[in-house]
Amino acid sequence: MVDCFACCFCFPDDPVEDDPRIQHANRWKVLMKDAPTEETLWCCYGAFCPVCAAYQLRTRALGYNMNNYRCCQGYLQFCCISPGNMGEENCPEFCLCMEVCCCLSCSISATRFMIMDQYSIVSDPCDNRIIRFNNFMQILSCVLNLLSICIEELYVRIFREAAQIVDLIAKIVYMVTFGCMAAQMKSEMEFREKQGQGPNAGSHAPATVEMNRGTGATGGHVQQQHQQQTTIPVVEAKPVNDVERY
Secondary structure, eight states, rough: OOSSOOOGGOOSOOOOOTTTTTTTTTTOOOOOOHHHSSSHHHHHHHHHHHHHHHHHHHHHHHTEEEOOOOGGGSSOTTTOOTTTSSSTTTTTHHHHHHHHHHHHHHHHHHHHHHHHTTTTBBBOOOHHHHHHHHHHHHHHHHHHHHHHHHHHHHHHHHHHHHHHHHHHHHHHHHHHHHHHHHHHHHHHHHHHHTTTOOTTTTTTTTTEEEEEOOTTTTOOOEEEOOOOOOOOOOOOOOOOOOOOOO
């Protein structure tokens, strides 16, 4: 834990309440904090070309079998997003392209959840801190931008300059976090493939999904009915947790 970024020590490292992956026994081969040194090229690639990296990671996680693609693999279901009913079966490559372009953060989080469920990987405490720090910076940037619009004219310039500075920092933090996360997933899949544990290409939410929402945006849970498969088992898409939505 001492190797975590100093700024991240202000944030808790415990998993969110009711984390469905807390019982998983395995750990990531490369932690996010170690990704810049362990997977330098992929860390840079993910930071500067996040859309391309997200697309490649999803296709690799699916075993390059796009017939099993679903929007966010069924992990994120809200508003107008209804995985399995958005035309994915007709043109999955185009749908994935739209997903990574329009919902990049949701896309990379869904791929990470998918890998964690495939290989029974538990969230790392330091990873949780890094992701929470990133979440905080994005929210702080949003709040300051809103204040710069609504505040009295006397303080507009101060808040605008502060918002611009924080916005720049938030973007850099996002790029670094994304790059580390992408490198972590690439390293894990590469390691598993060498061990003969290729990706479970059936890892997506089944077609029959009933969504029950709680009082808040993250209070919902998913009740799913699995269809029996004879060749490739299906990994259940578990509800998203707030730690990794950034």
